[in-house]
Structures are given as structure tokens and as C-alpha cells.
Amino acid sequence: FHLVDGQLQPSMYQIVNILDKGLKHVGYWTPTNGIKKKLHQTKESNDDLGAIIWPGDTIFSPKGWEIPTSSESKLRVGVPAGRGFVQFVDVDIDPKTRQVISVTGFCIDIFIAVMDALPYAVTIEFVPFSPSGVTGTAESYKKFFHEFSNGAYDVLAGDITILADRMDTCDFSLPYTEAGFSMVVPIKVDERKSTWIFMRPLETELWITIGAFFIYTGLVVWVVEHRVNKEFRGPPRQQVGTIFWFSFSTLVFAHREKLISNLSRFVVIVWVFVVLVLTSSYTASLTSMLTVQKLQPVYTDIDKIMRNGESVGYQGSSFVYNKLIGIGFDESKLKNYSNFEQYDKALELGSQNGGVSAIVDEIPYLKVFLAKYCTKYTMTGPTYKTAGFGFAFPKGSPLVADVSRAILQVTEVQIRNISNQWFGEPTSCNKPNEAAVTSDRLTLDCFKGLFIIAGLSSTSALLFFLLKFLYEVREMLVSPGSVGQKLASIAKTFDVFKDGESKMATAEAVTDTGFFSSDEGFSTTEPETPVYDTSLVAESTIEIEVIADVTST
Structure with a gap:
């Protein structure tokens, strides 16, 4: 020096x-x-x-040195104030000093958790934004972002939706909420009864399966009984009718044909059990449909509301207003509200009485609203996609990458606890007749096990009969001749009535205490009363009297 x-x-x-x-x-x-x-x-x-x-x-x-990390230099966090949805952002300001007392809410707790998750310490200072005259409107958010782009804030936190036009002036972090917006409408009792309501308890696939099993069971019983039972014989038309009649009559247990073969009895016993379960289930389901009232949304399509010229509500500070105008709604049919209580009152009044027919808002708001009023309203219609809530930073801010990484950590671990703190534990809504809004139709999966048992029983009985029959006609199978001649001979043999087996089966059925009736099946009777010859009795009486007279003389 x-x-x-x-x-x-x-x-x-x-x-x-x-x-x-x-x-x-x-x-x-x-x-x-x-x-x-x-x-x-x-x-x-x-x-x-x-x-x-x-x-x-x-x-x-x-730009890492631009991030304020000391107590002297704080990160200015802009938050929207003066809004009615306090579960998301709530700013408490002293009316006299205009000093911020507290800033709370779901979005604020998420932001604080994200800042704490950063690998370096960041000192933050909440700066509320609440311009006079435009609080709680879409115009207020435009001014909010305008001030942000002019350097009034270092970051924006709150219920701020990531939109394409906003990304022209700032950079967004990753979203931390569910994306999209939809509509909520009132639910009503649907008292309409369809002409074909009796078909509704079972799905189409189950109806087809039941019909197929009815035919298959009748066919198996006919094959087994045809050679030994006269009631399963006759002209071809009669035999086809017998197949359908016997099978479908089991539905109401009205079949009267006596079964001779044990194989067919086994098949019918299994099938009658299946039919019993099916009819019981069908009756219970149909009874429920006819007696329990259905809860249905009043509207399921937002286009129908627009065509009918009915009013729709939206959140005053939301971008949803511009989306509804883009869909085609008339500006006079759109009404803005600032809290959930206003949503409820407007939906109760309806369009005809100065209210609205539906509320269109972002899904996070609608879920909180439905958690409070789930017995009166439901979310319906299509979900229009958005990116969700995020934090806004100036263009090129080095915080964006670190904050996005921290958001992933928070959403994986802490977001559920924060959500439960502000919105409550997610519980199922106890709507009246809640079971009615769910699907009560019976499907094939409900009875798949029964059909497998019935199918195996019928098929095994049919195979056993065929093997036994082929054994009886084994000589025809090895006899000389063409295949057609053999098949014709086997068919003729199958059509031959075996009267001996029929009589034997009938004789086995008749006992000392009962018999088969064509009308009542197996029934019991009392022993017959003995019959005496009255003439013999009279003669014996006369002889006794004559002997008595002779003795007396």
C-alpha cells in the first residue's frame, strides 16, 4: 500500500x-x-x-442472492383480503390502525409449510390487498396482479388459480389443490315410475344368462326323461313345448310332470334352488325400486340451464365469470356471490324466485360447500379443467423451482392434516334414502357361483346319461355301415320308449301308504276301510236265532 x-x-x-x-x-x-x-x-x-x-x-x-433471508429484508407476500370464503384466506386487520393482526386459512397454512420446507430460511411479511370499491370481484384480482407486476409484492399467496393469461406476467409454482371447476345443483325426489321398471332389477347380461339356463335345464331334463317318461314324448311340437313349459314352470314351482330318472331329479333339485334364490333377490330389488324414493339432481347439463334461460351463480372474485360468458351465458343471467351462505340461499330460491338454478365454481370451493350442505345439493355435470391453486412469483424468480419442490413434499405429508384442520374430517354424507342414489341393480357377478353349480350339475347328468346310452348302443357303433346309417339307427333307438323301466319306476313310487297323483304328485292316504258282505251277516243272524228257539223249546 x-x-x-x-x-x-x-x-x-x-x-x-x-x-x-x-x-x-x-x-x-x-x-x-x-x-x-x-x-x-x-x-x-x-x-x-x-x-x-x-x-x-x-x-x-x-439470482440466489436476491432472495431475502435476513430479518431486515423480508419477502413481501401479497394476500387477498376482504373475501367471504374465510376457510381459504382470512385476513384480520385492525380497523383503527389498519395493521395486520393475523393472516390465516388453508392456503396460508400451505404457504407457511412450504416456506418451512425450503432448504434455507426465508423471512416473510404478509401484505394484504383490499382496494376500496372492488373487493371480492374479478376486477379486484386484476388490480392485484397489476400491482404485483409493478413490484408491490415479491410473491402472491392465497386461493389464486393458475391461468394462461396470468402466466404472461408471472411464474407459478406447481399447483397444490385439485384442478377444475364444475357446478352444484339441488337434489330432488324422483317419483317417476317407468313402464319397464320390472326389467330394471336385473342387468341385461343377467337376464340373458337366466333365459339360457332355463332352456338348457329343460333340454337336459327332456334328454334324460324322453326314453322312460310318457309325458316327455309325443309329436315334435309337443316335445318342444314340454321342454319350455317344464323349464319355465319351475320359476313359479308349477311343474306337474312326474320325473322318473334320478338324474333328472338331481338336475331339477339344483335348478329349483337357483330359481328360489333368483326370485327372492328379484322380488327384494323390485320392491326397493317401487317403494324407496329416488334422489336425483335437478339438472345434469349446464347447456340445458342456458337453453332454458335460467340464472347461474358464481364467486364474485373468480375467473369463472369469463368462462361462463365464453360458454354462451347471457350476462344478465349471471349472479355473483361472496360466501357459502349466499350460495345456499340462492339455490333454495331458484331462478323463478330471484335465485339461481346452479352454482358454478372451482372444485375446492364446491367440496367445502357440499361438506356443509350435502343433504340438499350435489355436484354434477362435466368438470372443466384448470391448473388449480398455486403461488405466483415474478418472472425468472429463483424461488419457483425450490417452492415447487417443497410443495411436493408438503402435499405428500402435511396437506391432509392441514385440510382436516380447516375443512374437517372427510365423512360420508347421510343423505335421506342414500341407498336409493346408488345402483341397486343385480349383476351377473352376484350369482356367478350359483350358475356354475347349476351348469356343472346339468352337464354332469347329461354326460352320465350319454355315456350310459352309448354303452347300450355300442354294437351299433362298431357295426358295418356309413356314419349316417349309424346315426340314424342310434336316433331311432333313442326314440324307442322303454316301457319296462317306466313301469318299474312307477311301481317303486307306489307304496302301501301313498301313491303318485297326476294332480298332486306324491301324497299320503289313510288305509282302506274293510268291506263286509251284508247278506252273509244276515244269514248268520237268522241261524243264530233259529238255534236259540230250538234250544228254548
Whole structure:
């Protein structure tokens, strides 16, 4: 160093860029010429200075030092104030001093949790935004973002939706809520009874399966009984009718045909059990449909509301207003509200009485609304996609990447606890006749096990009969002749009535205490009363009287 009159004189300095592998010369600094590439350079331009290589091998200067981390320099967080949806953002301001007392809400707790999850400490200061005259309107959010773009805030936190037009002036973090907006409508009791309601208890697939099993069971019984039972014989038309009649009559247990073969009895016993379960289930389901009132939404399509010229409500500060205008709604049919109580009152009145037919809002708001009024309203219609809630930062802010990474950590671990704190535990809504809004139709899966049992029983009985019959006609199978001749002979043999087996089966059925009746099936009777010859009794009486007279004389 050099002292003149006791004062330290400025000297020349060399500026170097410190790299991993050493030093890189940048230039020189002198009191007279400032920073120059060369020591005695006199030209004013500094274009020839060496480029600075920053960590990460980049020539662009990092903005990490711009993040305020000390108590003196705080991160100014803009939050919307004066809104009715306090579950999301609630700003308490002292009316006298206009000082912020507290800033709370679901979105604020998420933001604080995200800041705490950053790998470095950030000091924050909440700055409420509530311009007079436009509080709680879409215009207020436009002014909010306008001030933000002018540098009034370092970050925006709250129920701020990520939109494409907003990304022109700022960068957004990843969303931390469910995306999209939909509509909520009242629910009503649907008292309409369909002409074909008796078909509704069973799904089409189940109806077809039941019909197929009826025919298959009747066919198996006919095959087994045809050779030994006169009631399963006759002209072809009569036999086809017998197949259908016997099978479908089991539905009401009205079949009267006596079964002779044990195989067919086994098949029918299993099938009657299946029919019993089916009829019981069908009766219970149909009774429920006819007696229990149905809860249905009044509207399921927003286009129908628009065509009918009915009014729709929306949140005053939401972008949904512009979306509804874009869909085609008339501006006079749109009404803005600022809290859930106003939503409820407007829906109760309806369009005809100065209210609205539906409320269109973002899904996070609608879910909170339905948690409170779930017995009166339901969410319906299509869900229009949005990106959800996020935090807004100035363009190029280094905080965006770190905050987005921290949001992922918070949503994986803490967001459920924060949500339960502000919205309550997610519980099922006890709507009146809630069972009626669910599907009460019976499906094939409900009875798949029964059909498998019935199918195996019928098929095994049929296979056993066929094997036995083929064994009886084994000589025909090995006899000389064409395949057609053999099949014709087998068919004729199958059609031959085996009267002996029929009589034997009938004889086995008749016992001393009962017999088969064509009308009543198996029934019991009392023993017959003995029959006496009255003439013989009279003669014996006369003989006894004559003998008595002779003895007396």
C-alpha cells in the first residue's frame, strides 16, 4: 500500500474469476480508468473483458442472492383480503390502525409449510390487498396482479388459480389443490315410475344368462326323461313345448310332470334352488325400486340451464365469470356471490324466485360447500379443467423451482392434516334414502357361483346319461355301415320308449301308504276301510236265532 500525508492511496487491483481448476484473468481496476481489460487501456468500451463463469458453468449471473433471508429484508407476500370464503384466506386487520393482526386459512397454512420446507430460511411479511370499491370481484384480482407486476409484492399467496393469461406476467409454482371447476345443483325426489321398471332389477347380461339356463335345464331334463317318461314324448311340437313349459314352470314351482330318472331329479333339485334364490333377490330389488324414493339432481347439463334461460351463480372474485360468458351465458343471467351462505340461499330460491338454478365454481370451493350442505345439493355435470391453486412469483424468480419442490413434499405429508384442520374430517354424507342414489341393480357377478353349480350339475347328468346310452348302443357303433346309417339307427333307438323301466319306476313310487297323483304328485292316504258282505251277516243272524228257539223249546 502507499501512504500520502498519512492517507491510504488507492492502488491498482487485478480482477480474477475463481474456477475449480484455478484462476481466470478478467481485467484490472485503477482509480483513473476503472475496470479495463489491460492495465494501460484508455478506451471507454469494456466489451473485451473476459466473461465471468458462475457456479454451474454458466455465464448468467445467479439470482440466489436476491432472495431475502435476513430479518431486515423480508419477502413481501401479497394476500387477498376482504373475501367471504374465510376457510381459504382470512385476513384480520385492525380497523383503527389498519395493521395486520393475523393472516390465516388453508392456503396460508400451505404457504407457511412450504416456506418451512425450503432448504434455507426465508423471512416473510404478509401484505394484504383490499382496494376500496372492488373487493371480492374479478376486477379486484386484476388490480392485484397489476400491482404485483409493478413490484408491490415479491410473491402472491392465497386461493389464486393458475391461468394462461396470468402466466404472461408471472411464474407459478406447481399447483397444490385439485384442478377444475364444475357446478352444484339441488337434489330432488324422483317419483317417476317407468313402464319397464320390472326389467330394471336385473342387468341385461343377467337376464340373458337366466333365459339360457332355463332352456338348457329343460333340454337336459327332456334328454334324460324322453326314453322312460310318457309325458316327455309325443309329436315334435309337443316335445318342444314340454321342454319350455317344464323349464319355465319351475320359476313359479308349477311343474306337474312326474320325473322318473334320478338324474333328472338331481338336475331339477339344483335348478329349483337357483330359481328360489333368483326370485327372492328379484322380488327384494323390485320392491326397493317401487317403494324407496329416488334422489336425483335437478339438472345434469349446464347447456340445458342456458337453453332454458335460467340464472347461474358464481364467486364474485373468480375467473369463472369469463368462462361462463365464453360458454354462451347471457350476462344478465349471471349472479355473483361472496360466501357459502349466499350460495345456499340462492339455490333454495331458484331462478323463478330471484335465485339461481346452479352454482358454478372451482372444485375446492364446491367440496367445502357440499361438506356443509350435502343433504340438499350435489355436484354434477362435466368438470372443466384448470391448473388449480398455486403461488405466483415474478418472472425468472429463483424461488419457483425450490417452492415447487417443497410443495411436493408438503402435499405428500402435511396437506391432509392441514385440510382436516380447516375443512374437517372427510365423512360420508347421510343423505335421506342414500341407498336409493346408488345402483341397486343385480349383476351377473352376484350369482356367478350359483350358475356354475347349476351348469356343472346339468352337464354332469347329461354326460352320465350319454355315456350310459352309448354303452347300450355300442354294437351299433362298431357295426358295418356309413356314419349316417349309424346315426340314424342310434336316433331311432333313442326314440324307442322303454316301457319296462317306466313301469318299474312307477311301481317303486307306489307304496302301501301313498301313491303318485297326476294332480298332486306324491301324497299320503289313510288305509282302506274293510268291506263286509251284508247278506252273509244276515244269514248268520237268522241261524243264530233259529238255534236259540230250538234250544228254548
